[in-house]
Amino acid sequence: MFSSVLGLFSQDMAIDLGTANTLVYVKGRGVVCNEPSVVALQHDRKGNKKVLAVGTPAKAMLGRCPSDIQAVRPLKDGVIADFEVTEAMLRYFIERVNGRRSFVSPRMVVCIPYGTTEVEKRAVRESAESAGARQVYLIExxxxxxxxxxxPITEPSGNMIVDIGGGTTEVAVIAMSGIVYSRSIKVGGDHMDDAIAQYIRRRHDLLIGPRTAEAVKLRLGNAAYDGTTAEMQVKGRDLVRGFPRVVTITSDEVREALEEPVHLIVDAVRSSLERTPPELVSDIVDRGIIMTGGGSLLRRMDTAISQATGLPVIVAEDPLSAVVKGSGRALEEMQYLALTN
Ligand SMILES: Nc1ncnc2c1ncn2[C@@H]1O[C@H](COP(=O)(O)OP(=O)(O)O)[C@@H](O)[C@H]1O
Ligand SMILES: [Mg+2]
Known part of the structure; x- marks a missing residue:
């Protein structure tokens, strides 16, 4: 009784703790926070760290900080690299969403990367609790x-989902609310950015930072030729002379730069299909492969997977927020959660 009264006032929330972006969904309000998973820390002379900024302003500092400030991504490679900073980030987002209402502690669903270890799970749970959650559920x-x-994951038929995030790509086959097969590779949007930076360095003797590389990817990135070529000017530092310089990069070059990460992702999908039980494969043939995550927005990524597998590929509506929305629905329809806790 008491807890149902509390439930009326508290803001139950779902959090997608992603390697690139953290999203918060509040029951009845939708997605209320969508920020990069980046924290800027300031170090004092005694070696203590202080959180200077979180989210968008912290991301703007990546690669641009004076020596006493450090902008970090606490979940960089799909695992929680720094518990303390992850907790600080989680607390910041929760407090921001909760505002003054934080005196009532909410129920919280936190979505964690698949393959998170028990130790990491405990750390996430504790972070959420110490940030004010009354009850914490983890969802994969x-x-x-x-x-x-x-x-329709509660049905016996099989579904394949490919989530291309910042640090990882996860391929999973789901049936009857369970994961029948899954595979995670440490290749995602970050690696595409790295591949672009390396290519431009090799091909044009130009040094660019990760934020510029991401901007090139968003503007010109593509996984397969679509009959058109676009170009843009990219600024960087000349490797030989050390001066700033501008070069023109084409979408054909970017496609070439992205060949390796795209190939690795396509290969992970193909080998997952080979390991999926035949009955489920035939369901996937009927329904197609569903893609989520920011990387699924890379132009013609769906085509590249479709060509390699011969199967239809569908990019989910609003792929960047599918995970937090799904976590939010799990909060509203608790039978989904019973399965994961
Ligand atoms: N239009 C786009 N084209 C290619 N990549 C994109 C696009 N939009 C976002 N991304 C990439 O998606 C990644 C973030 O995806 P997201 O699903 O939020 O990751 P995570 O779940 O790991 O936080 C980043 O690497 C970003 O550069
Ligand atoms: Mg994600």
Whole structure:
């Protein structure tokens, strides 16, 4: 009784703790926070760290900080690299969403990368609790993505979901609300950015930072030729002379630069299909492969996977928020959660 009264006032929330972006969904209000998973820390002379900025302003500092400030991504490679900073970030987002209402502690669903270890799970749970959660549920990313993409996951038929995030790509086959097969590779949007920076360095003797590389990817990135070529000017530092210089980069070059990461992702999908039980494969043939995550927005990524597998590929509506929306639905329809806790 008491807890149902509390439930009326508290803001139950779902959090997608992604390697690139953290999103918060509040029951009845939708997605209320969508920020880069970046924290800027200031170090004093005694070696203590202080959180200077979180989210968008912290991302703007990446690669641009004076020596006493450090902008970090606490979840960089799909694992929680720094517990303390992850907790600070989680607390910041929760407090911002909760505002003054924080005296009532909410129930919270936190979506964690698949393959998170027990130790990491405990750390996330404790962070959420210490940031004010009354009850914490953890949900695994492929399940949340599938719910968010509106897949009928409680049915016996098989669904394949491919989530291309910042640090990882997760391929999962889901049936009857469970993960039948899954595979995670440490290749995602970050690696595409690295590949672009390396290519421009090799090909044009130009040094560019990760934010510029990402901007080139968003503007010109493509996984397969679509009959058109676009170009843009990219600023960087000349490797030989050390001066700033501008070069023109084409979408054909970017496609070439992205060949390796795209190939690795396509290969992970193909080998996952080979390891999926035949009955489920035939369901996937009927329904197609569903893609979520920011990387699924890379132009013609769907075509590249479709060509390699011969299967239809569908990018989920609003792929960047599928996971948090799925986690939010799990909060509203608790039977989904019973399965994961
Ligand atoms: N239009 C786009 N084309 C290619 N990549 C994109 C696009 N939009 C976002 N991304 C990439 O998607 C990644 C973030 O995806 P996201 O699903 O938020 O990751 P995570 O779940 O790991 O936080 C970043 O690497 C970003 O550069
Ligand atoms: Mg994600």
């Amino acid at each position: 990313e492929p399940i949340a993505a599938a719910i968010g993409a509106d897949l």
